[in-house]
Amino acid sequence: MTVSYFPLHARRSTVNYEQRLEEAITQISNVLTMLPEFQQYQPRWLAIQLLEGDADVLQQLQVLPQSGTLLPMLDEIRTRLQAHYGDDLDVVLTDQRYTFVNRLVQQVMTRPAAHALTLSDKIDRVVTHRWLGIPIFLALMWIVFKITSDVAAPLLDWVDGVITGPITSWAVTLLTFAGVSGTWIESLAVDGIIAGVGGVLVFVPVLMSLYFALALLEDSGYMARAAFVMDRLMRTLGLHGKSFLPMIVGFGCTVPAIYATRTLEHEKDRILTGLLVPFMSCSARLPVYILLAAVFFPLYGGIIVFSMYLLGIIVAIVLGFIFKHTVFRGQEQIPFIMELPPYRLPTLKGIWFHMWEKTAAFVRKAWTIIMITSIVVWLLIAIPVGGSGSFADTDIDQSAFAAISGSFAQVFAPLGFGSWQSSGALLTGFVAKEVVVSTMAQIYGVDAEEEEQAEATTFFEDLGTIATSFGSAVFDTVRSIPLIVGINLFEAEEEEEPTALMDSIRNGFEESSGGHGALSALSFLVFVLLYTPCMVATAAARQEFGNRWMWVSVIGQFAVAWLVALIVFQGGVLLGLG
Helix, strand or coil: CCCEECCCCCCCCCCCCCHHHHHHHHHHHHHHCCCHHHCCCCHHHHHHHHHHCCHHHHHHHHCCCCHHHHHHHHHHHHHHHHHHHCCCHHHHHHHHHHHHHHHHHHHHEECCCCCCCCHHHHHHHHHCCCCCHHHHHHHHHHHHHHHHHHHCHHHHHHHHHHHHHHHHHHHHHHHHHCCCCCCHHHHHHHHHHHHHHHHHHCCHHHHHHHHHHHHHHHHHCHHHHHHHHHHHHHHHCCCCHHHHHHHHHHCCCHHHHHHHHHHCCCHHHHHHHHHHHHHCCCHHHHHHHHHHHHHHCCCCHHHHHHHHHHHHHHHHHHHHHHHHCCCCCCCCCCCCCCCCCCCCCCCHHHHHHHHHHHHHHHHHHHHHHHHHHHHHHHHHHHCECCCCCECCECCHHHEHHHHHHHHHHHHHHHHCCCCHHHHHHHHHHCCCCHHHHHHHHHHHHHHCCCCCCCCCCCHHHHHHHHHHHHHHHHHHHHHHHHHHHCCCCCCCCCCCCCCHHHHHHHHHHHHHHCCCHHHHHHHHHHHHHHCCCCHHHHHHHHHHHHHHHHHHHHHHHHHHHHHHHHHHHHHHHHCCCC
């Protein structure tokens, strides 16, 4: 494209607005010139700021004695102009400033007669379309979670087989050589650390597939379009368009999402968004979804995972609409303006960095918070509070953990999972949502019937088995990719053989719900989705919004989780489901 530039003599230019706006600016400027408090400002600039609703200028104006006359006049002018233009005045003024700049540019440069649309422009006409944008966004999210739940399944099974097989066998062998076989030390290592931490590390392939899919969308430039598309819906419901950016971050982790609310200008918008962000399903909840979906909904894992993420978005939007028109009403909306980056082809280096950074953080958490919590849970399980058992050799129903968890069980009974096992998993889940899985692995693993002992193998035979099974898992993963994104997108997968742990979890939920195991599990997943994400997120909320709003957030999330889970379970029972 050939562009010819012409010199523009330096001179002071004033943006000329349309006649109605100019008359309003002149009227307000004439009043402002009589106020000595604003003599250091240009009256025209100050009048424009007042028309745009600048919060700082309005706040200074409200304390003046003349405000009783000026403010009603200003409100009348703004109302009349907004009715005329049919849009917010800040949007109208910004649009006319851009029009002025465009005219100025046309005076100093010559463009070709025809301006060809770029590839990004052509794609944006579809993905940011007023009616197609949101369905496209939901379809892409569906594919992401379908890949997460199905493509990673072979590698998940491989990690599970390695941890429950060779690693557990090697640990038992080493402990036997050390002369502590059959003691509490072996129980701590096998039933505590390996069962707890290993039960969470099993889901590393699932999380890596999620981070891979999200990295593709982010590096390609689509996630910015998703924020733009959702802005229209957010503003329709009375929320700030920028609120969706922290919510997108919340799909990864709630803690940085809470800190991301700093991008919002007004405190009310920051607090409101901070109250809604925890309802976005963070990646820490994903292992819980995958585990219970495999137990109760093995043919529809992708649908269950997708529905949890979608439910979180719906609950956040509904609550945001209610709050915006009650507790946080009266906050004027500021337009959401952002520059859409061009579409780019994601690089392997960038995707790998994103995957490694997020996965490494998850693994570090497994070896710190999750391991410490697993040891504490094991210790409480090992302490007898009734019966004839001794330390590390007692019926789990007579353990301290069962007694503590049982005291909260009645709170969850109307929701369909009023057993001490599920209550205990939710209590430890307040530390971190991954701990829900590790706690279940410890609790139900103790109750599960022992699987048939495999034939003794040597160390090198185990290494060979690990290598060959890994190759098979990778082959099955690669083979499943075209099926997931193609012909098998909405079809159910073949049900796999349940493990002893899965059978134990299924039996536990069936007993506590009176035969409504699947419905009880779905209610449990809804509660996990909506109640407090973790202890660190609570600390972040306290730091950003103070003690008052932290407690509002924690108590409110528990109340919403309890109510929605109650509706799911009791409504399902009335409809004869589950």
